[in-house]
Amino acid sequence: MRYSGLRVIKEALTGHKGWTPAWRDPAPKPQYDIVIIGGGGHGLATAYYLAKQFSQKSVAVLEKGWIGGGNVGRNTTIIRSNYLLDGNEPFYEFSLKLWEGLEQDFNYNAMVSQRGILNLIHSDGQRDAFIRRGNAMILNGADAELLSTAQIKARYPFLNTHDARFPIKGGLAQHRGGTVRHDAVAWGYARGADSRGVDIIQNCEVTDFRIENGTCLGVETTKGFIGAGKVGCAVAGSSSRLMAKADMRLPMESHVLQAFVSEGLKPVLPGVVTFGAGHFYVSQSDKGGLVFGGDIDGYNSYAQRGNLPVVEDVCEGGMAIFPMLGRARLLRMWGGIMDMSMDGSPIIDKTHIDGLYFNGGWCYGGFKATPASGYCFAHLLATDTPHQTATAYRFDRFEKGLMIDEKGVGNQPNLH
Amino acid sequence: MSQKNRIAGGQIDRAKTLKFSFDGRSYAGHPGDTLASALLANGVRLMGRSFKYHRPRGALSAGSEEPNALVELRGGARQEPNTRATTVELFDGLLAKSQNRMGSLRFDLLAINDRLSNFLTAGFYYKTFMWPAAFWEKLYEPVIRKAAGLGSLSGKDDPDVYDKGFLHCDLLIIGAGPAGLAAALTAGRAGADVILADEDFSMGGRLNSETFAVGDRSGADWAAQTVAELASLSNVRLMPRTTIIGAFDHGTYGGLERVSDHLHSPDAGKPRQILWRIYAKRALLCAGATERPIAFDNNDRPGVMLGAALRTYANRFGAAADRRVAIFTNNDDGHRTARDLHAKGVRISAVVDVRPDAPLHPDYQVLRGAQVVDTRGRLGLSFIDVRQADGTMRVVECGALGVSGGWNPNVHLTCHQRGLPVWDDAIAAFVPGENLPVGMAVAGAANGVFTTAGALRSGAAGAVAALDLGQTPDLPQTEDAPVNITPFWYVKGCARAWLDQQNDVTVKDVKLSHQEGFRSVEHLKRYTTLGMATDQGKTSNMGGLAIMAELAGKTIPQVGTTIFRPPYTPTAIGAFAGRHRGQGFHPTRLTPSHKWAQEQGAVFVEVGNWMRAQWFPQPGETHWRQSVDREVLATRKSVGVCDVTTLGKIDVQGTDAAAFLNTIYCNGFAKLAVGKVRYGLMLREDGIAMDDGTAARLAEDHFVVTTTTANALPVYRHMEFVHQCLFPDLDVQLISTTEAWAQYAVAGPNSRKLLEKIVDQDISNAAFPFMACANITVCGGLRARLFRISFSGELAYEIAVPTMYGDALIRRIMAEGAEFGVTPYGTEALGVMRIEKGHATGNEINGTTTAQNLGMGRMVSTKKDSIGAVLSRREGLNRADDLRQVGIKPVDPAEKVPAGAHLMNAQGPVDAVHDQGYVTSACYSPNLGHHIALGFLKNGGNRIGEELRLVSPLTGVETRVEIVSPHFIDPEGERLRA
């Protein structure tokens, strides 16, 4: 079924009887060419591009719960491609370009809103670093603009420029950055994949890999064995748990990242703003809630919830730059499990086991990567070669000393 | 200003009248009123507009679960959007406005959405607004955004202050209803440290809203008497107006105390609110229960309210929602409302009970087996349509309808650590499950115990169990009626029957969601937005779950609930921030010379939490560059002085101190002689450069290590890790002495002459050569440390005295140095001189660079183990074309070489693929008369003399540069040794 305004009108006039399920609920087949483990954003996007871009006819997505129930349904919805390093920036720019055509591509309004993202600058050293980054972005074909405090103030008049402990000395803007209605991304990819023949199998937990003579033949699941020519894992915070079933130890830790939403408010923040002297970033959703977040709690956790000190730290950051926020109320706080890698950058690579492929290590930045992650993983699964924008995301980069460390903090995941 | 619906009784102080205004009209109420009760007493039912359809709405409840009666409270910078009128304590001069309307509350232009509701069903926006792509940001989204949202922020700084605080207790009791009071009494009398917190301004919970007796007095009186006794116990802390917002790990609770919200504005110096972090050994949740509505067509009109809320308004506040009231119920509690209202003189138009065996009442009609199927009235309820047991329809006139669908225990805090509630058929509701937060127990209605006597018993028993007390105290006799309920969630055949009144989610939306495959509870919530409003679904979620269950052919517990998340009620962001805003965001660290520098008119800059002098403007200087150039030139010509206290200082002592530093630094320290200083580079274990500095050996077993300002803390932590976790048997003691010593760099050809006037010992070149260090005295005997080290490249020293003498020392240096024209210099001049000398700082040691990148590859000793040595040898960190630190100067001396610019070959494309490196630090060199820079260049060591292009498309720069040695000044180091 194709969605459109006309269709909405037609259904409204005929009692909405014609709407059908957005995706089927099939039973698993005994064998697929490609099985994707993980019905989150990345897994669903991978399946979608496998079907659409790489003409794969036999693909299944296995999800242990309900699709979109992980980090794609639990994030702060920001998209951007303001990275510094060669290994990253082309990939994230590719992702941003995919976002720009996504809704028309998969016929679902995910409310991709390029309202701009702004990184505030608070010191001369930070300005130098942001200029270097902005240049790297432009040299990679992305957009970036260095803004003066006055330019920023014109757009955000309520910024604290009068009493700030760390005065605002400008900002780096990416106008093509913005936000996306996160749940709709999962649903749009699912619907698009399903309509192209992908089986999305919910409530199907993978309990083991079937590996014989160094080759992965399929997966054992709560719905029985499912054979696969290739198995792709895209389970984010659960990566270490899953890959341990293949006796792999990964270069990552799982950490909790909290995020927050305020009560609904009339429009007040036009774009995304990140504070450069504390842990805080914020945007306003179309519904009016201020969606904000900050640093990870900092300890290994699979609990999907955090603690007060970080809540306070984030709100302190908010009040430092937007003192009007004091009278807005925090409505809900939640936590997701982040697959924090050892250099803060992801992995999209084959494993040492034939037929077993891995996608993970997205840290707290996986949402914006969803389209490119899906596309590049699909490329790897379909062609056995990495996509040109994802060649650096290899397992062996740590052995070789080719880390992609944007923050320059080394092999301590909670600092990335 | 007549309070036409004010009725007798209640716990309000009728002797005093409070004036307030709503939407510009003035009204009167009394102390003890909430804004909602006062509005109702004044005959105002219409209080707000819904989120999506802009339907007229009034108060549904009398508590914090309120979805509808949201107002903008106060004005100006104190404007507070989305404030529940049902919890706002009335004060004199209160100002409130309705919100989410275009036009007036009565004539909201966006009410057109209600007419279009058939098009605006759940998820409609996912299916349209996609073409053309650019129209989303330009057209659709702005329109949607403007219509959405609720109240407005003022855009002005919040003028109030917020405190944070920390409390410890043996037992935290959450909720001061009958269960909580009984628990507090039991625990308090036993001498335990008790905190009793309740979100209401008046403790007592439902006892304040009911008419039955507790013992020999009214429930409200018993509550008041109990609170009075508790207040007399020094071990009990009563916290009214305090919401426990979340249950965090290991018995940590967040509590929000509204200290001043019931006042016109906070008293001077007093906080508006306090966020308490409460450390409770045990907690007893006595949070009560929330009544739930029943869904039927147009069940959202102002006047349609929860039954028990009507009772609360009548009994506690002496306010009737209307003089004619009907009741719609599926349980006995609805009849209690009817009885109480009837006793207060309110006319009961009818009690509509779905149960065929509903109890009858002699004074008003009870319609057994009947259902309310629709309502009428434009901006408030006028009539209800009732389908009677025999199928006939009947119209009943009423201005208020009390709906009672049963009660949901407030299990929220039991689920904050991902515990799941379990279903209890007897009360047709979820009750707390097994998996409670550690240390928490539940009592009273929150645990599904719905009688008052049961609540008292379970509260007392909860305290006994929590504290391991011997016996339960005697409890008064009181109401003990059994729960009698027939589950009934919605009227069959209804369509526009509201579940989530704030977000405008109807029964029809839930059905559509199911039809489209959104069948898990989380999908339903996200697709329809059910339960995502500011009440987090307190009155709506159960109805949605029940309908889902029915559609899926499952039971409600099989469907399950969505996840309960903190905070229990929305909490001001300001409270979470506390005092940490504005200048108080982070503490400020001042250097020992700060006061003196202020007197000199220095311009300061934030360096981490430190404030450092950036430069010292002199009369006539109109641009910072003039000041900085002067400071640099004067230092290189004669002598300058700079406060370098901010650099981290760590005293490393013990018999194994040298061995320890040999491990910490990649270069050797074992053989450093006493009285000597050595430059050291430390790596992280991953082989990347971590920090650099000097280590001075003051004695065989005593080194003083310096770190960069930014890394003082991480380096200290790292050293403790290496000591305690890797080499625990080394005899090493680490003490941070950063703040113990005031340290000044005295640099320039005349620095020795100046210091000779201050230092008591011989510091001639022979006695105190380059890289010497010593404990000395100054000014006739003050203990001090002297290091002959140089960041500037000049003959230079760093001199340190105990911090309390730092102010005196800088003044003495300035006085004694006057004959040499001693010049104070700030961080900018410091930076210029170190770039001229080619010294790396944080711009170069940026966490991704190696010793080799920095041109110090040979420093990494292969003869010994040191942290990072092994991994620094990986192939990717040792490529022939690695980045190397180089000097950069413009081909045209008039051009700048800005930091952050990228290096490109002289010919060829300008893009990321052809990137050759980047500029890390740049400045104007007054000594050389042109701009200079440091940067990293691929294979830079072999490209000295090459001409490249420097590009910064971000700032519109493209210029030709020449690669040179990074040592612009005195490359042989002759000045250092002079």
Added chain:
Amino acid sequence: MIIDHPLLGPRDAAEFTYMGDAKLIDRPDPDADTAAQDFHDYAYLRDNPAGWHQELWFHEAGDRSWLVVTRNTLTHEISKVELARDVARSRGRNK
């Protein structure tokens, strides 16, 4: 979270700085033939269990002890807290 410091008793985890898996105590022998691989595994690979986890916390705002905390990453329950120095010695670390 509350960490029951072996010397000071219960302290708010906010006073501590987290580092990671306590296997970081087991620094490999830099002179072994396999040192390159050993250090890679040591520095980069983690078990990252969902369940009990021994981890290093530094009492930065307290007594500056490094602690080994045994904590369940699914529930955050803490079962044991030890001084890292003692753990290191028990694992054979000395000078």
Added chain:
Amino acid sequence: MHDLKPVTALGQSAPVAETIGTITIAENDTLALASVAARMGHEEACHAILKKLIGAVPGPGKAQLHDPQAGFWTGPDQWMVSAPRETHELLADTLTPMFGQTATITEQSGAWVCFDVTGAAMSDLCERLCAVPIRKMDAGGALRTMIHQMGCFVIRCKADDHIRILGPRASANSLHHALTTAAHSIA
């Protein structure tokens, strides 16, 4: 004798004292401080000297409130020893030979700002500042904790309404501000 004049941590020539409500916040500029860290293998000898000096070896979280030298535990086998600066300006130099090879002595006099906080509402004040369980703390309790992001020692002194707070000297003004605003809050 040198002729340099010290300034207080708040940058004044004399210490500042202020009474807000029942609370008095007084800068204490009279202390000389030195840390004592036992050398490995000499712990017992170090303890004996420390005991002789201040009358006891304070255990974790404890202070020995003794005259003229007092001391409190700062970490495993580490203590801070204090004495009146007027008579013990060279405290570290005095202690070094006393402890000899048994301990590392480090001068700390300049590293700290010290406030004596007294008054009936002292406990209320503490509750707005830090997570120390002040109402359960006996005289002689000494804990390091965070006050507004500053690592501070909180020492319960002999008088029931008296605590001593030692904070990082460079942040003296921020700490003083935190104390006074909290005092106004509870006044």
